[in-house]
Amino acid sequence: MTPRDVAVVAFARSDHHGGADGASEPELLLPVLHDALSQAGLAPGEADFTCSGSSDYLAGRPFSFTLTLDSVGAWPPVAESHVETDGAWALYEAWVKILTGRADTALVYAHGKPTTGDLADVLTRQLDPYYLAPLWPDPYALAALQARALIDAGHLDEPPPAEAHAVLPLRAADFPAPVDGAAAVVLAAGDTARRMCDRPAWIRGIDHRIEPQAPGLRDLTDSPSTRLAAERAGAFRAPVDTAELHAPCTAQEVVLRRALRLDRTVTVNPSGGALAADPVMTTGLVRLGEAAARIHRGASGRALAHATSGPCLQHNLVAVLEGEDR
């Protein structure tokens, strides 16, 4: 069997400036889903497969994603799945579903309302429960340990001493402010994709790899999992012109640029990247969507999109997207 061609044919995201303005998760999602579905010419409930990404720890309630199914027109029942992480991994599952011939179209969405709780506390709960979580090391602390390692290795400059620091050596400006948000993508196979979109963003490969849980087992100045995922996704077979990187800290972008061998010919984060807006659990899917949208607009021919999960870039996904000149 020859692999099927699968493309991102539509992308939408919520206004990335702030809070949900009193909206529930379904209310936050609804306009975004309608935008993406109408770009693809699909009615609610019409996609062959639906997959979402979100986290109950952000919402503070169990099975929080089930409420969002109201927004997709899930009755009569639709084929549906959910991943308890960033929506980029929901896109991966939907891509596999289409590759195996079980669907021709898929709706992928993600949502997160990090302003509902205290993100620094919430993200400590994803850590090793034996050796790390009892110490409550927040993501800013862990990112700062990584930044110090980068400074010591000569990959990052020592910060000016007079500036206000969040967790030294990092400043508050090195981290994005968490915002509430939602995003949606439509995937389609072959001729269906060509019918839905003038210039589909063909997925040439996706892979994701993870590093050991213990930060002390890792070389924090490098990201071998990103490099391996990029290799497996075919990123190094030809140069890319665009890269959307999910680095929720300035120092982590340095790690990713090195791991992915991005030089000056590559436009990095034309969307502003994760530093411009970090709707947690949505940020990675937005990177894939923004890279695809750039191809849709004809502004990119071959783009790399990256998503991450866990502390200090622990788990990394890389996708390679291409436009086709007809």
Added chain:
Amino acid sequence: MPEILTAPLTVSFPFTRSLGPVQSAFLTGLRERTVLGVRTTDGRILVPPAEYDPVTAEELRDLAEVAPTGTVTTWAWNPAPRDNQPLRTPFAWVLVRLDGADTALLHVLDAPGPHAVRTGMRVRIRWAPERTGAITDIGCFEPYEGEEHGGPAAPHDGAFDDPVTGIVTPARLDYTYTPGRALSRHLAALAEHRITGERCPSCRKVHVPPRGVCPTCGVPTTEQTEVGPHGTVTTFCVVNIKARSADIDVPYVYAHIALDGADLALHARIGGIPYDEVRMGMRVAPVWTGDARHPDHFRPTGEPDADYDTYKELL
């Protein structure tokens, strides 16, 4: 438009985990002021120890004791400690490679300021006065003027009296919950003793309680409409087990109720009638007690029972 409702929401849980043999030996060792590592297949000593080799995934059981002194491999200064973190005063997060170990342990360092911390500095463990067999048995690290202890880690059988077999990590997360715009509208009306639903512009069904979207059509509902207050019991159950938090005597009846004008049944307790006299089709009305924001229960109205055909679609 009524204001958006919010309420504090606290999720707290004792995170209870059992330990594998290596983790058990390590945490019991900390209780006894002994730091154990584990030897990997390629001969490295991992501290903290893992149950499985991070490279080959082989089972690891070969324990060895390392020193309570070590070297900082990277650090970050935390000027504003959070409630649950190990020290109350500003401190450094550190990765420390203990003498005899090949990998570093995450913990905190008690130091007067960032000027007193550097990569490569020597530190030693300050033990917590009361130890239970947890990573917090290491109270923190403190600066230490002393050379690295030479020599390899000494083999250790990991056997201690009364080994720790599990940990309990209490966790508490605080949120500000909002039910969203549509439910805020609904709850505001309930406080005024009105029950409102929202109509789908596509299928025309009225959803109660409304969530701002029609789950069948996947489109926003915006047209509000008052429903009830009378309704019909479509189906019910008799509850015989008392919920720990509920201040209601058992047995009692919990029912699905189709309010007049609604296309979705809601559920509520039935009161004002013996539990064994409740029946499908019974007509009921909401009862607000005191200054409650929502009905306490539904009571029989005394109207003739509704015909099955009038509510069978809502079962």
